[in-house]
Amino acid sequence: MKVNPSVPMLPPTATQVENLPTLQTDPDTRTAADTYWSGVDNLSSRSSRWIDKDGNGKIDIEVDFSAGPDNYFRKLGLTGHSALSAEQKKELIDQMTEISLETNLVFHEKGTLEKPDGRINFGNFAPVPSNGKNLVQVNFPENPSTPHTPDSPDEPAEAYIRGDARNLKANGRNRGGHALAHALLHALGLPHPNPDDKSNKPANPTDSLGYSLLSTVPETATGHDFHGNYVTRAQLHDMGALTLRYGTNSESRNKLLEIDYDANTILQSDKPVTMTIASGDTNKETLLAHKDTHDQHINLNHGTFSSLGGFTNNVAIARGTHIENIETGTGTNTIIANTVTNSIVLGSGKNTVIFNNPWDSTPKNTDTLHNFKSGIDKVDISGFASTGYEGTFTDHAPYFDIQTIDNQSYVRYWSVYNSAHPSEPNFKVRADGIQMSDIITKK
Known part of the structure; x- marks a missing residue:
């Protein structure tokens, strides 16, 4: 097993097309940044991490799925050690694959790598009263190698999962899968966001x-809702902490990627219901959500959450990652544009595309709304526009109109407009067939 393909992807699929030469829906990006980095800093407060000893740009981790009980197991007085089940191993490999696709971590099964940068041993312990109530027991080595001592031998991280029936049948949305992911993140050096892990x-x-x-706090406390499914994938702040420690996958740079969120497949299987897109700012990405029949809330800004598949705030975009293109589903959808050039393919349902700032779509970097249906779809510019008024030195300030040339229609907006000496508009978005009645200018 070697986990770190050259092309990043996210569940369920993400495919390289070609090489290139929330609860955070607040449009105030400063608020989004403060929220994001406060959480990431909290998870990155400890220095525990594996390092790239050989300088190859990757952190190669040896994983032993059938290691026997080691020092930490005996220190805790755990009993009933057993190797991971086939279901546990499969689910853990899926989890490591997704982390590897977003970061410079590469996971190797024991025996396939001569000199790893770090080692993680996995196992189960018996679910008996004397072993406590914790689902996982993990020890990150106290004296790992540092950049100054790259040749010092490392003790392995030991990760043990309480081996009752629920955990042995692990998958991408149950408690067993959650326990494995919890153990894996600790073995990569991440702490609890709440220092008191016994507090709710x-x-x-x-x-x-x-x-x-x-x-340890349910997702509903912050406005998320995963409908009773367990979290089994690194979330927004987890992925932020991992990329801060280990870097964004260097092999994914300058790629054109498609991320397919097939809600029907996810809902009819044991696939994870959450995902975090964290491939950095050097890729051009398309989020395919056209197979989703649920109402969607899609925020293309980084550091935010979107709601797909009938869940609430289950898809996150990490800070520094920008989604350029989106294909929406067949429900009633809200799409919030970002500052990069967006291609937004509108599904057959009712869609409202929100532009919170005039610089979200400009004459130089003009967004395009494909399949716009006048009388059904809307463009909302109420965040910065208002009805024009007579000014002292200008005809209107601000001012907006619709320009149609060769069946191509553009909504244009000026913060200051002078008909005698027209300038380039501050805002410009293409939506063929759009009418003035399709534009929302007041909240």
Whole structure:
């Protein structure tokens, strides 16, 4: 097993097309940034991490799925050690694959790598009263190698899962899968967002399973809702902490990627219901959500959440990652544009595309709304526009109109407009066939 393909992807699929030469829906990007980095800093407060000893740009981790009980197991007085089941191993490999696709971590099965940068041993322990109530027991080595001592031998991280029936039948949305992911993140050096892991009180406003898989607080506390499914994938702040420690996957740079969120497949299987898109700012990405029949809330800005598949705030975009293109589903959908050039393919349902700032779509970087249906779809510019009024030195300030040339229609907006000396508009978006009645200018 070697996990870190050259092309990043997210569940269920993400395919390389070619090489290239929330609960955070607040349009105030400063608020989004503050929320994001406060959570990531909390998870990155400890220095525990594996390092790239050989300087190859990757952190190669050896994984032993059938290791016997080691020092930490005996220190805790655990009993009934057993190797991971086939279901546990499969689910853990899926989890490591997704982390590897987003970061410079590469996971190798024991015996396939001569000199790993770190080692993680996995196993189960018996679910008996003397072994406590914790689902996982994990020890990150106290004296790992550092950049100054790359040749010092490392002790392995030991990760043990309580081996009752629920955990042995692990999959991408049950408690067993969650326990494995919890153990894996600890073995990569991440702490709980709440220092007191026995407390169910939030340590900060983003302490919930919606932001971190390692939280003890239900996701509903922060406005997320996964409908009773367990979190089994690194969440927004987890992925932020991992990329901060280990870097964004260097092999994914300058790629054109398609991320397919097939809601029907996910809902009819044991696939995870959450995902975090964290491939950095050097890729051009398309989020395919056209197979989804649920009402969608899609925020293309980084550091935010979107709601797909009937769940609430289950798809996250990490800070520094920009989604350029989106294909929406057949429900009633809201799409919030970002500052990069967007190609937004509107599904057959009712769609409202929100532009919170005039710089979200400009004459130089003009967004395009494909399949716009006048009388059904809407363009909302109420965040910055208002009805024009007579000014002292200008005809109207601000002012907007629709320009149609060769059946191509553009909504244009000027913060200051002078008909005698017209300038380039501040805002411009293409939506063929759009009428003035399709534009929302007041909240």
